[in-house]
Amino acid sequence: MRLLHNDALGRLVLTDFRGETIPPYAILSHRWSDSEILIEDISNRTYKEKEEGYRKLQFCAERAAQDELQYFWIDTCCIDRWNLRERSKAINSMFQWYKNATRCYVFLSDVSVSTAIEPVQRSDWEALFRASAWFTRGWTLQELIAPVLVEFFSREGYPIGNKASLDHLLHDITNIPLAALRNCPLDQFTTSERERWAKSRGTTEVEDVVYCLLGILGVSMPTAYGEGKESARRRLQAEVEAAANAPSIIPFSQNPRFVGRESQLAELEAKLFSNEQTTTMLAIVGPGGTGKTQLALEVVHRTRQNNKSCSIFWMDASDKDSLYQSYAVVAQKLNIPGWDDDQADMKQLAKRCVVEISARQCLLILDNTEETTLRSGGSSTTEAADLADFLPQSKLCSVIFTTTSSDTAQALASQNIIALRELTLDAALRMLQVRLTKLLANTKQQEVEHLLKELSYLPLAVIQAAACIKASGITVQEYRSRLDDHKELAIEHSDDSSEDRLQDSGVRDPVAATLSLSINQISNNNKLAAGYLCIAACVDRKDISLDLLEATSQAREDAIRVLDKYALINRRPAESALDLHRLVHQALRKRLQVQGRLVQWTQRTIIQLLKVFPDNDHGNRSKWRRLLPHAQYALLHSLADDNNKERMRLASKCATTLFSDGRYKEAEELQVQVMQTRKRVLTNDHPSTLTSMDNLASTYRKQGRWKEAEELLVQVMQTMKRQGRWKEAEELQVQVMQTMRRVLSDEHPNTLTIMANLAGTYRKQGRWKEALTLMERCFQLREQVLGEQHPDTQSSLNTLSDWRAECELIHSETTL
Known part of the structure; x- marks a missing residue:
């Protein structure tokens, strides 16, 4: 959970309390506008540019300070909307976050009070209060019920009252029982009664009318926007009914219009859990559009209806990242250690899930499985994951794969294959x-x-x-x-x-x-x-x-x-x-x-990607990770034209972010393209070309390819020296030498070469003491490692002697 606060300089900052004790905090309840402050606005310090959002933020900060609370939380800027895993957790955790808040401030943007005199007279605000749209919104229902202390404020920030002092008025407006408003445990009310509290409320997205009840009903489930209100309601009802049964994750409701695959459905049901030795593996295979997912979904819902003790988990197996994300949701559902750690090793978390799943009766659906070896985002150059490592090995379990590949189906399920063709x-x-x-x-x-x-x-x-x-x-x-x-x-x-x-x-x-x-x-x-x-x-x-x-x-x-x-x-x-x-x-x-028109639209898309693709800043990591597959796809399917500046800029941005994420092979491929293009268009000596060469050398070093890195860096440093850019050459040489010392040792020939070059840079800058000290160290190490007669040792000795003589001459001329 992230919380906002002001640092010692009065600047607004976000602190992530993941894995730590969360301090007391205030929380804001409000209605969204088109000018809300987002998490990137906080990171980029541009939050003051959004006038309406900043007014609410400033109100919350000042009010929290008055209440001696250092930290406060606002949904729009404390949740990373680009991080899908975080968003999913946030929607299912929201009720608890409001419940745990020390104070909840309700900012009523449509209730205006003309006087600052406290206490504000009820006659000045009651009519507007009763008519406030805040009472008509779905998500504000939990924000009214969950916190112990809820305080209401006008748009000017004037206090109107709190949940305790206004309980009868709130009951009159909302029809929520006084006991619930007074924080009576919600399990004292029936499910249907709690659902009625939201009946007259609306939401922007139709599904949110259902999702806003998750915390109030005490259940969790994946959101599936686009499914429609009735579908969401059926899933919610299933979760409520299954609360005492085996935990499951089914992100889609049963299709009431399922037709055409009755015989295949019966065949699948008959084969489930049929292997008494190990996991039952089944595959549904067929061309795209033949209804493989819909058939699997029907099996899932029928299994749940007929076998309450069987856990069912729906997984996206289209690539490694999607599979890891699916297992992360399972880990949260099963409360597996590490599920709430965003820095957890996803591969290990997934394997812990497999161990837990294998101990219970379970049905897994691996949707969109096209290969037995999975890669990140479909890239052929990224580290792969063997699908077999993420499957349960237990006679209690069954796995259904959906795939368009007959080879994949054969490899995974052998004889248990259901082939779909066109409908009758x-x-x-x-x-x-x-x-x-x-x-x-x-x-x-x-x-x-x-x-x-x-x-x-x-x-x-x-x-x-x-x-x-x-x-x-x-x-x-x-x-x-x-x-x-x-x-x-x-x-x-x-x-x-x-x-x-x-x-x-x-x-x-x-x-x-x-x-x-x-x-x-x-x-x-x-x-x-x-x-x-x-x-x-x-x-x-x-x-x-x-x-x-x-x-x-x-x-x-x-x-x-x-x-x-x-x-x-x-x-x-x-x-x-x-x-x-x-x-x-x-x-x-x-x-x-x-x-x-494909070339034209691809170029337009690249230009649009450049507008939204973030800089290589840690705070933008979630955003670039979601945009990166799109940028890579556009680059892969566009022409490498030397005159296409936008394409080169996007390739450079992608390479930088791939490097930051440790995906060095993919970064290298783009960096080579950028470097070669800049050499052709800008010349070898252009600063941008040298920067691209330096970036590529860094990627080589990360892969342990020292010789290739050294060759590039020598070119860069020699060019910088020719241009008289001694300071930049020095910084580059120091960086490289420190890396080589750490990785290769002080005595390695490559380290000593860079050391000698750096000493030469010091000499060119007139920094004789540093130059002589470093060259003397270089000579001693070469003599120790290579021997007195080695050419490199002799070269170091001769250089050292020449420099000393030159230094003495300069010193004597200066004295005269």
Whole structure:
């Protein structure tokens, strides 16, 4: 937990009390505006620029000081919104944070009191107080109930009263029982009664109406923004019912419209926990868009309904980082030591989870498993993790993998493989029917069957077609007629392996065709939304930050709602991000390529990435880690053009952050590109070129590649000396010599070479005492290690003699 306070110089700073005893603190309850102070504003010391947010912050700081509290907490700037793990923990910890606060200050921005005389007369504020929007918001419910001491203030900062003195008025406004307002334990109230307290409250995101009840109901669960209110409510109900059962993590509710895979579902259920010797491994394999995840999800919910003692954990196995993040959530759920330490070794934490899971009956879902060897963000150059190391080995456990790769399915599950192809006509018809009940009522059966055939009975294409028909308000006949105009854009993806292709029962690529038609409809009504899809096509398909999408907040929200309505994105509002399905992402890129616009949009995306990609400051680590996969993707798929300054700047930024994160091989690849480009464009002697050479040398040293590092640094130092930049050359040589001493020892030939060069730099600066002392040390060590007759020893001796003579001559001339 981070807390704000003022340092000795009166500057506002954040202190992280992770793993330490949290001191007494005040906490702020308020309604958000468009001018809230964020954690990066605190780090960058730009928080005073946001007038409305700063007014609240200043109020909270001054009030806490008056109450003799050194620390205070404000949600907008004490939570790192870029750190997904931290955000998830924060949402589930919020009730406890408010409960543990010494004081809670409620800042009522819509309650104005014209006098500063205390106590403020009730007649001056009661009407505004009763009408305050603070009482209508979902998240403020827990902020009223959880703390022991809640104090209310006007927008001017004048005190109005507290929860104890105003309890009858608060009861009258909210209908919350007086006992609850007086901090009676919440388990004294039924679940349905506590849920009613939020019934008339609203939230910006529809799911938050449910999520704001987590602490009040005493449960925790992963948030899944975009799932909808009813889905969130069903999951919450399941968590409440399962509180006394086996702990589980299922981030998605059961799909009430699940159809078409009944036989495969029965086969999977029959095979669960069938291996009496070790873990039962099963795999669902099929091309993208065939419904693998939906089938796994149905298995999960049926297992939970039929076996209350079985723990179920849903994991994202698309890459190493995602798998670690999934295990971190499991660790929190099972209270495994280290779960609350953001600096914990994620690999070891995951392995501790595996040990705990293996001791209980458990079903694991590893979604999006494409390989048995996982890498960070899909990079082929990063340290890999063997998936086998993160699987339970126990007859009590079953694991279901979803994958598009037949080889991966065979390697992981051997004979227990469920292969999905296109739907049958009947199943596809039912899938369309449940989404378009009214629109199908007057549609000829033959017309619907023709459409489904053209869509290759592919679930993803059927869903997107239904979304487009519904969003556009057109009939099935009209949709099919328009789809004909977009078939030529349905280009088969070249990277789809032949064994994973669907039968040629319709257009060559139904997802590309439905996407093309949807984009055409969207472009007519919201060009901004269509542009967002083009940017999304030029970055990684997962966790696309909304910061990459330029526009006012309302225009951006309107555009995203349109894309969501057409089922082209998956929203992640809690992370201010969105995802694309793999096939949608591929089809978007193909569309731009065919139109000759891919290069143009990739460049626009690189420019936008440069605007939001942070500097290499530790406080920005979470932000750059989330943006880095997108920057790397854009760089990988853009042309290395010497005249593209923006690309080179982004590559340099990425290299610096990769170096900071210890990903030296990836950093090296980009640094080599930057260095070579700068040599061609700026010349070998340009300061920026020398900086890039120095950066690359540092990366070589981190990998123990001393010879390559030395060769580069010698070039840099020689150039600096030629340019008369002795001070910079000296600093570089000192840094290198200290590193070589630490790693290679004082006596290593490479260390002695740098030592001699540094002595020469001192001499050029006229610092004779330092030059002679260092050269004498160099000579002694070479004589000791290499022998008296070695050429390097003799060279050191001759240099030392010459320098002494030169120094004496200068001294005598000065004396005269």
